[in-house]
Amino acid sequence: MITVAEEQSRILHADELEKLMAALSRKGYEIIGPSVRDQAIVYERIESAAQLPAGWIDEQERGCYRLRRREDQAWFGYAAGPQSWKRYLHPAEVQLWSAERSGGTFRILNNEVWPKPRYAFLGVRACDLAAIEVQDRVLIGDKYRDAIYEGLRQSVFIVAVQCTRAAATCFCASMGSGPRARGGFDLLMTELISAEGHRFVVEVGSKGGAEVLAELQTTPATGADLQEAEAAVNLAASQQVRSIDTTGIKDLLYQNFDHPRWDNVAARCLTCANCTMVCPTCFCTTVEDVTDVTGDHAERWRRWDSCFTLSFSYIHGGNVRTSSKARYRQWMTHKLASWIDQFGTSGCVGCGRCIAWCPVGIDITEEVRAIREGNNHGNT
């Protein structure tokens, strides 16, 4: 008997991936996918499967990220690189408008300079699907909507790829955001390399996904294919060595505002803001006006900002978070506690980027554990 899962899943052979990319291009998408640059796996514009990171694996630990060769030619064998899809949906720099002084008048030249490419994201992991969902809620899920994010987000086509391996920094399983992707994609692929060959088990998540898949040569997935895919994703879950116990975490952090651990972490934190830059959910921005030396041309830019910068907390009369203790506490308490009050979800999806890219190796999972262990307020 054929099961529903078998009926809904197809096998795409590895040499058809190029055709998937061609089908997306024909539909007018600019394909953004993983590739190797500067000894890291980054997401950038790709035009061919030859640009994918075939045969590379990422080793990650606190303050450490390096690529090394794996034994096979898997295209999606890595975990999470330094960038997330935030780079494209919520760009680091956006020119909001420019203006020119001519004679006695000041004229706005444009206020819609931001192009709206149609992106197809290839290789989105479960944690990053969860992060996109978080940013959807923050940036377009309420009365005040971010028009730039909305313009970019509404036309995105997502090809998600299941993780079949976890880095030592991953802890999505404990955050309930992975490693299995459960929604938010147009197509979902699990890469398999075994005696049956290099292939993908593909599931459809949308009408658009079904249309793209219909243009490709696929065969029905067998029960054995599905079992192999299931085992591969289970392996990624079982490999995770880090976790956060989220039980009562909101109250735990609210009640431990004066915990001595904040002094401990502050003594190590450089307030460099790396953790917020790499975090796929951090969304804070600032606005800067610049003029040329003549004063005749002006531009307004929106740029990523961070709660780790001193100026971020500037309000009338001065900065309210002058110490690194106040800034680290703000970041972690917002991520794991007040985010829940604000947006109904955690601000952390367990991607582990902030652990790998912190230059002094501060580990959010360890900080939560230390506060829980020294908690005298009745939370377990």
Ligand code: SF4
């Ligand atoms: S806080 Fe760290 S682990 Fe959590 S989503 Fe952000 S970068 Fe990833």
Ligand code: SF4
């Ligand atoms: S926790 Fe690490 S990455 Fe974040 S600001 Fe401090 S030193 Fe930088």
